[in-house]
Amino acid sequence: MSRNDRMSGNEAVATAIRQINPDVIAAFPITPSTEIPQYISSFKANGLIDTEFVAVESEHSAMSACIGASAAGARAMTATSSAGMALMYELLYVAASDRLPIVMAAVNRALSGPININADHSDSMGARDSGWIQIYSENAQEAYDNMLMAHRIAEHPDVMLPVMVCQDGFITSHAVENIVIEDDGPVRGFIGSYSPEKYLLNPAESLGVGPYSVSVYYMEIKRQQFEAMNSARAVIAGVSEDFAAMTGRDYGMIEKYRMEGAELAVIVMGSAAGTGKAAVDRLRGSGVKAGLVKLRVFRPFPDAEIAEAMGGVRALGIMDRCDGFSACGGPLGAEARGALYGRAEGIKTVNYVYGLGGRDMRVEDFEALFAELARVRDGAESLRCRYHGVRE
Amino acid sequence: MIEIRWHGRGGQGAKTAALLLADAAFETGMYVQGFPEYGPERMGAPITAYNRLDDQPIRIHSNIYEPDIVVVVDQTLVGPVDVTSGLKKGGAVIVNTDLSPAEVRGMFKGCTGAIHAIDARDISLRSMGRNLPNTPLLAAVVKVAGIMGEDEFLKNMEGSFAHKFAAKPEVIKGNMLAIREAWRGAVLI
Structure with missing residues (x-):
């Protein structure tokens, strides 16, 4: 059973965490994810969860505590944003290479400077190779x-990798919207309990976690991480299928929106996808063959799915809410173009950097962008990469 | 879809009012959005909050530039902030003011929308003993936007206040009085 409710993105995530009732949460507050540990503290104070809540003194310590708890055999979670995630970067690599299925609620926010509290994807994009x-x-x-x-994916024996679930700071984290909340019982049944195969607090089997690895071992560890990330594709598909069976809400690695017969398309992630869909509807209403591909999963990267989704697309806008400062486009631009190479060639692409530091992305912005893509399709010259919605 | 833009100053409760309006509209079965625009947060600085209300799921996640309704929580913002910017044809302004109708008309010279005035400060002080203008303004918005009728709104809010103020039921009466007065006190000028 489920109920219709309305809540902000932060409250929604906190509600999920209450239902998950993890063993350990270690977190340090940072805007715009602060509300998540706030909600968790009140759940704990009101006896709604029996989680051990560790109020650490920094994000570096938050991730360190999660690593310790997860290695010990506990289900561990955290929440963070922006500079907080950046302070975790060192430990993010440790969590992944130690194969600890920690789950993080990431509320995307720009990185300084200039200092800014609003949404972009620079924080999690900085962790994309972790x-x-x-x-x-x-x-x-x-x-x-x-x-x-997230836990079903992270804890799957073929995966055993940490997962971050990202949403856009303020745009969804602080916006109250309609939402369907599942009942606690079925959710707990769906997630199940966590029984790791190997863990530090197992008296029957001694174990070392995170030891020094000399060159003759290191690369085999990395090879196994690659294998786990590759296996995550099938696991994500399977878990999403089970979730759809429970809720009726069906998710893939990507979402194709009105891509049938699309000649012009954009690839986008996060909250701007909804605004883009509204623009696609308007354009389709006036006969423009527009479509949209939303990336739900960025790691592992859905390269084959993106290429397959292109169909008859002739001009494609790849939308980055982050500038990786490669001076030739953002991270999604580079990887999406890589996905098309050798699979769906001949598509003209423009990589747009948009929405940095919370710069608004309107339906009209998407319409302008599709208008440019139409000109590019018809042979107009265009930069391979440009900023959209900027004064210059 | 009804799009509403709230103009207030930090600390006056414009964000809370937008969230309360989302709550009230949700109770009638609508799809809702209520969200603030976060700038440099400080008491007294101009702030903006928004609502989208629709009978269809809402997918747009951007600010509102062409509102159907503009709510001005603090009349001193009129001038320094272009509060009626982009107001849709046939749109409405609701302003919290203690000025005379002639003065209010002067304040919104050139505005083609309908101007509704309400002295939310006075209503709030009389009914709740404190200046909490967002509760009376919420009633004015529900009335002007035609989201629901007076009886349904009063019933809806009584339930909502009982839940919200479960720990301090003594404030429910004042809040209910404020929205009752506001329903009648919001006037088209």
């Missing part, structure tokens, strides 16, 4: 749903 699975959410519902699926 070995974490990354799932992005369009709205509060998806943030909630992705969080309910």
Whole structure:
């Protein structure tokens, strides 16, 4: 059973965490994810969860505590944003390489400087090579749903990798919207209990976690991480299928929106996908063959799915809410173009950097962008990469 | 879809009012959004909050530039902030003011929308003993936007206050009085 409710993205994620009732949460508050540990503290104070809540003194310590708890055999979680995630970077790599299925609620926010509290994807994009699975959410519902699926993915024996569930700071974290909340019982049944195969507090089998690895062992560890990330594709698909069977809400690695017969398309992640869909509807209404591909999963990267989704697309806009400062486009731009190479060639692409530091992305912005893609399709010259929605 | 933009100052409860309105509309079965725009947060600085209300799921996640309704929580914002910017044709402004109708009309010279005035400060002080303008303004918005009728709204809010103020039921009466007065006190000028 489920109920219709309304809540912000942060409250939705906190509700999922209450239902998950993890063994340990270690967190340090940072805008815009602060409300999540706040909610958890009140759940704990009101006896709704029996989680050990560790109020650490920094995000570096938060991730360290999660690593310790997870290695000991506990289900461990955290929440963070922006500079907080950046302070965790060192430990994110440790969590992934130690194969600890920690789950993080990431509320995306720009990195300094200039200092800014609003949404972009620079924080989690900076962690894209850390070995974490990354799932992005369009709205509060998806943030909630992705969080309910995260442990099943992370703890699967073929995966055993940490997962971050991302949503856009303020845009969805602080926006109250309609949401369907599942009942606690079925959710707990869906997630199940966590019984790790190997853990530090097992008296029957001694174990070392995170020892020094000399060159003759190190590369085999990395090879296994690669294998785990690759296996995550099938696991994410399977868990999403089970979730759809329970809730009726069906998620893939990507979402194709009105891609049938699309000649112009954008690839986008996070809250802007919804705004883009509204633009696609308007354009389709006036006969423009527009479509949209939303990336739900960025790690592992859905390269084959993106290429397959292209169909008859002739001009594609790849939307990055982060500039990796490669001076030739953002991270999604580079990887999406890589996905098309050798699979779906001949598509003209423009990589747009948009929405940095909370810069608004409107329906009209998408319409302008599709208009440019139409000109590019018809032979107009365009930069391979440009900023959208900037004064210059 | 009804799109509403709230203009207030930090600390006046414009964000809370937008969230309360989302709650009230949700109770009628609508799809809702209520969200603030976060700038440099400090008491007294101009802030903006938004609502989208629809009978269809809402997918747009951007601020509102062409509102159907503008709510001005603090009349001193009129001038320094272009509060009626982008107001839709046939749209409405609701302003919390103690000025005379002629003065209010002067304040919104050139505005083509309907102007509704309400002295939310006075209503709030009389009914709740404190200046909490967002409760009376909420009633004015529900009335002007036609989200629901007076009886349904009063019933809805009574339930909502009983839940919200479970720990301090003594404030429920004042809040209910405020929204009752506000329903009648919001006037088209």
